[in-house]
Amino acid sequence: MKRAVFGFLVLALGLVLAQAPKVDGKIAPGEYAKSFRHDKSGFTLYWSIVGDTLYLGLEGESKGWIGLGFLPEKTDKKKGADQYLFYMDGGKLVALDMYQTKRTGAPVPDEKEGGKNSILAAAATYEGGRWTVEFSRKLKTGEPTDVEIVPGRKLILMLAVADKMDPKEEHKKTQRWYVEDFAF
Secondary structure: OHHHHHHHHHHHHHHHHOOOOOOOOOOOOOOOOEEEEEOOOOEEEEEEEEOOEEEEEEEEEOOOOEEEEEEOOOOOOOOOOEEEEEEEEOOEEEEEEEEOOOOOOOOEEHHHHOOOOOOOEEEEEEEOOEEEEEEEEEOOOOOOOOOOOOOOOOEEEEEEEOOOOOOOOOOOHHHEEEEEEEOO
16 A cells, blocks of 8 residues: 555656646746756756657847757758747747758758758747747657757757847857757
């Protein structure tokens, strides 16, 4: 009997701890399991892994769009990066799943490279130049345009901002940052 009660308590605790964050554009204290503050950009990244899904939150300041990306290794500048771009259009969030086909320049939507938009859910608030973005995606999408996220495996985290909400607006070189040896 004691074993059954102990087993039930362990299972219940696991379910409580594994609760997925609510993708609503607001990050509550304790909502995410882990966080990382990037001092140079001023951004804070939050994440939780629940089952086969990665939940991400991103907070920071920008006059325009914000983006983040993942690169398994830096071999040819940005080529091969799995990137996500967020901007507001008429007060509504537009969330793009993109792929970097060339070493420099703008990424293209995954759909143009044989993939699909792998964002499961996305929400954001943008007030006074301050962003809060939340989104989710599978750890492994099975697409060549998406980087497989393996907890504990190092990758390069990319962060960028622009001065305008226009997704065609390129960021300045001083508005992008690379975080090497990042691991979820």
